[in-house]
Every structure is written in C-alpha cells, then in structure tokens.
Amino acid sequence: MTSAHAPADHPAIKPGKTGILIANLGTPDGYDYWSMRRYLNEFLSDRRVIDYPAWKWQPLLQGIILTKRPFTSGANYKLIWNEERNESPLMTITRDQTEALRARAAAEWGDQVMVEFCMRYGNPSTREVLDRMIAAGCRRIVFLPLYPQYAGATSATANDQLFRALMEQKWQPSVRTCDPYFDRPDYIAALADSVRRVLGDRKPGRLVASYHGMPKRYLTEGDPYHCQCQKTSRLLQQALGWQDGIIDTTFQSVFGTEEWLRPYTVQHVAHLAQQGVGDIAVISPAFAADCIETLEEINGEIRESYEHAGGKDFTYIPCLNADAAHIEVMMGIIRDNIGGWVSPA
CATH class of the missing domain: 3.40.50.1400 (Rossmann fold)
Known part of the structure; x- marks a missing residue:
C-alpha cells in the first residue's frame, strides 16, 4: 500500500x-x-x-x-x-x-x-x-x-x-x-600511502603493526582474527615493497590473567630497543579511527616502554581516520x- x-x-x-x-x-x-x-x-x-x-x-x-x-x-x-x-x-x-x-x-x-x-x-x-x-x-x-x-x-x-x-x-x-575488509587492495593501498606520508623515503629499522589483542583461546576456538591480521601485515609489506622481516605483527591492550595473542606490543618494542633497533614506527591497522588504544596506549605506554629500554626514534603512524x-x-x-x-x- x-x-x-x-x-x-x-x-x-x-x-x-x-x-x-x-x-x-x-x-x-x-x-x-x-x-x-x-x-x-x-x-x-x-x-x-x-x-x-x-x-x-x-x-x-x-x-x-x-x-x-x-x-x-x-x-x-x-x-x-x-x-x-x-x-x-x-x-x-x-x-x-x-x-x-x-x-x-x-x-x-x-x-x-x-x-x-x-x-x-x-x-x-x-x-x-x-x-x-x-x-x-x-x-x-x-x-x-x-x-x-x-x-x-x-x-x-x-x-x-x-x-x-x-x-x-x-x-x-x-x-x-x-x-x-582486511585484504581489500584499496584498503592496503591506503595503509601503505599513510606509511609513506609519515615516513617519506625513510625506512625504519622496524615497522610494528600493532593490532588489538584477544585471548589466544579464541583463535583455537575458530575466530579468524589472528590470521586476518597476519595477512594484512603481509599485504602491507608487499605494497610498500619492503623486504621480509621489517614488519612485525604484534598485539596490544592485554586484559586479565589469561594468555592473549603474542607477541605483546608493549614487550616487543622494548625487546627491539634492547636488540639495538633504534628507529621504529608503529601503525594500527585494526583501528579505523584513532582512539584511546592508539592516542594514549601506543603514544603513551608503548612509546615509553620502547624509550625506557633504550630506543631512540619512535614514530606513530595515525589511523586512516577521515582521510580521503x-x-x-x-x-x-x-x-x-x-x-x-x-x-x-
């Protein structure tokens, strides 16, 4: 009617x-x-x-x-x-x-x-x-x-x-x-462009792709998140044309006592500093907008962990946000x- x-x-x-x-x-x-x-x-x-x-x-x-x-x-x-x-x-x-x-x-x-x-x-x-x-x-x-x-x-x-x-x-x-949309070509291209926009021609000692964490048990119960994060990192590396080993996939925002997906970002960046990697950049491909986990956790706690362990140059690459x-x-x-x-x- x-x-x-x-x-x-x-x-x-x-x-x-x-x-x-x-x-x-x-x-x-x-x-x-x-x-x-x-x-x-x-x-x-x-x-x-x-x-x-x-x-x-x-x-x-x-x-x-x-x-x-x-x-x-x-x-x-x-x-x-x-x-x-x-x-x-x-x-x-x-x-x-x-x-x-x-x-x-x-x-x-x-x-x-x-x-x-x-x-x-x-x-x-x-x-x-x-x-x-x-x-x-x-x-x-x-x-x-x-x-x-x-x-x-x-x-x-x-x-x-x-x-x-x-x-x-x-x-x-x-x-x-x-x-x-973790593997869409246009999404991967946008991520790669955001890296180039912040870093220019500079290639860091390591690019840390930090994803929000989850209990490891969820992976064994069938959640595809971990696998999709790994694929996003791999496709980003290919889009940038960088060699193997320069992008690390890590997980942040661990909560509670249960084991979560590893490596934990806050520990990993400290380990990189202790290994002598003095120049890292961090990107957050799981977040469509900057938020408490990126603006405070990455630029606060995770940056401090890296610098306290002896790291020199820490660069945060913002989320894609409202970029065209x-x-x-x-x-x-x-x-x-x-x-x-x-x-x-």
Missing part, C-alpha cells in the same frame, strides 16, 4: 530510502567516574568480549573492577579528550567519517540514501539510530562495522546488537551486513553491498 492509496486514517508512510549505517566500538560520554563506569559496565558485560560465566565474572566486574577502573580509564581519556567538542577523539573522527560519506553518497545517489553512524557501546546507540532511520523511511540498510579484520568481539557483537534492535521492529527493513582514501575504501565496500537497492542520481 502506498500513501496515495491509503485511507485517510492510515499512519503516514514515508518514501522508501536506503540507509547506510556505519558502526564503531564506542566511547564514554565523559571521563568522569559515572560516565566511565556506565561505559565500562556495558562493554565488559558483553559476552562476546568476556565470555566467562556470569556467576563468575559479574561479581568481580561489579565489585572490584568497576570500583577502580573508571578512575584510571577516566584519567587516560582526559589526556586525549577533545575539550572543544566535549567528546572523545573516536566520536569526533567517526562523525567526520560519516559526514564525508554522506557527502559522497549524496553526490552518487542523491536523496535515495541516508547515512548515519552508531556505537556498539555508549551513544549514539545502535537501537536509537536504527529507530531514527526506520522512522525516516529506510526500508533497506547496509550495515558496515568499522573493523577491517573480523573478530567475534568486534564485528560479530556489532551485528548482534543490530539484530537485537531489529527484533523490536514491527516492520523490519532488509539488511545487508558487510564483510571484513579511507572514505573511498568505505564507499567501495558500500557499493559492493548496495547493488540493486539504489540507482545513480
């Missing part, structure tokens, strides 16, 4: 649109204790992130962890906070990415599309944004989690949250979820998934 043929008392029917919804991990609303506690509670209660039984994990989380960690995490966020906009850098960058995508999509498809972003944890929530898009008439949605490499604790939980939100809809839109090449990568992924739903403007 169209609005033209509906009876006078029929609810209004919006013209059909196609929605493009990008999703990132999330951010606290502020670095104060209660903002941090709310955010950490949602994040660390996700069974995709921490899969211990609730009877074992929740007392520890609600008692010890959420009593202490909001203070330390809040202090770290304060170091990088965008005070002008009163938001974290991740929020600023994700909004900038969305605005750039919105302009590119409008130029290509006109008013047939609506481009928005959501966060898996914190605000704007997946449910809130999905409700708004459906209310605006989106009957089809392309959902793009901003994780180049697939992991259950990132891509899968973003999809989970979208599906949970869809369960509450009376009239569900059609949805297409996007594949990870990165926006084109996203547009390429969207084009691959939007076929048949829109036509050129």
Whole structure:
C-alpha cells in the first residue's frame, strides 16, 4: 500500500530510502567516574568480549573492577579528550567519517540514501539510530562495522546488537551486513600511502603493526582474527615493497590473567630497543579511527616502554581516520553491498 492509496486514517508512510549505517566500538560520554563506569559496565558485560560465566565474572566486574577502573580509564581519556567538542577523539573522527560519506553518497545517489553512524557501546546507540532511520523511511540498510579484520568481539557483537534492535521492529527493513575488509587492495593501498606520508623515503629499522589483542583461546576456538591480521601485515609489506622481516605483527591492550595473542606490543618494542633497533614506527591497522588504544596506549605506554629500554626514534603512524582514501575504501565496500537497492542520481 502506498500513501496515495491509503485511507485517510492510515499512519503516514514515508518514501522508501536506503540507509547506510556505519558502526564503531564506542566511547564514554565523559571521563568522569559515572560516565566511565556506565561505559565500562556495558562493554565488559558483553559476552562476546568476556565470555566467562556470569556467576563468575559479574561479581568481580561489579565489585572490584568497576570500583577502580573508571578512575584510571577516566584519567587516560582526559589526556586525549577533545575539550572543544566535549567528546572523545573516536566520536569526533567517526562523525567526520560519516559526514564525508554522506557527502559522497549524496553526490552518487542523491536523496535515495541516508547515512548515519552508531556505537556498539555508549551513544549514539545502535537501537536509537536504527529507530531514527526506520522512522525516516529506510526500508533497506547496509550495515558496515568499522573493523577491517573480523573478530567475534568486534564485528560479530556489532551485528548482534543490530539484530537485537531489529527484533523490536514491527516492520523490519532488509539488511545487508558487510564483510571484513582486511585484504581489500584499496584498503592496503591506503595503509601503505599513510606509511609513506609519515615516513617519506625513510625506512625504519622496524615497522610494528600493532593490532588489538584477544585471548589466544579464541583463535583455537575458530575466530579468524589472528590470521586476518597476519595477512594484512603481509599485504602491507608487499605494497610498500619492503623486504621480509621489517614488519612485525604484534598485539596490544592485554586484559586479565589469561594468555592473549603474542607477541605483546608493549614487550616487543622494548625487546627491539634492547636488540639495538633504534628507529621504529608503529601503525594500527585494526583501528579505523584513532582512539584511546592508539592516542594514549601506543603514544603513551608503548612509546615509553620502547624509550625506557633504550630506543631512540619512535614514530606513530595515525589511523586512516577521515582521510580521503579511507572514505573511498568505505564507499567501495558500500557499493559492493548496495547493488540493486539504489540507482545513480
């Protein structure tokens, strides 16, 4: 039934649109204790992130962890906070990415599309944004989690949250979820260009590709993340034309006592310094936007580990963020998934 043929008392029917919804991990609303506690509670209660039984994990989380960690995490966020906009850098960058995508999509498809972003944890929530898009008439949605490499604790939980939100809809839109893009040629080329842009013609003693870590057990249980990280590093090396052994794949942000994927970045850079590698660069190919793990952990804790061990020259290569090449990568992924739903403007 169209609005033209509906009876006078029929609810209004919006013209059909196609929605493009990008999703990132999330951010606290502020670095104060209660903002941090709310955010950490949602994040660390996700069974995709921490899969211990609730009877074992929740007392520890609600008692010890959420009593202490909001203070330390809040202090770290304060170091990088965008005070002008009163938001974290991740929020600023994700909004900038969305605005750039919105302009590119409008130029290509006109008013047939609506481009928005959501966060898996914190605000704007997946449910809130999905409700708004459906209310605006989106009957089809392309959902793009901003994780180049697939992991259950990132891509899968973003999809989970979208599906949970869809369960509450009376009239569900059609949805297409996007594949990870760890080996897309345009993504690898954008990474390589970002290295050249920062380093110029200089080749460091070692380029450390630092990916977010996960428990080693997840790999043995079938998660493909580790393998996809290794492939991204290998393809990046080939794109740069560098010899074997100059790029190391490492993992950061270790949490808890369980063994995680190795080598750990913070230990590895210290080992490089002790071996006499006095010039390293660090890149974070698993992050689509600079955030607490890159701006504070890599440029803080990991840099300090390297320099304290005797390293001399440490260069951080920023994430692709809202760089034009990165926006084109996203547009390429969207084009691959939007076929048949829109036509050129």
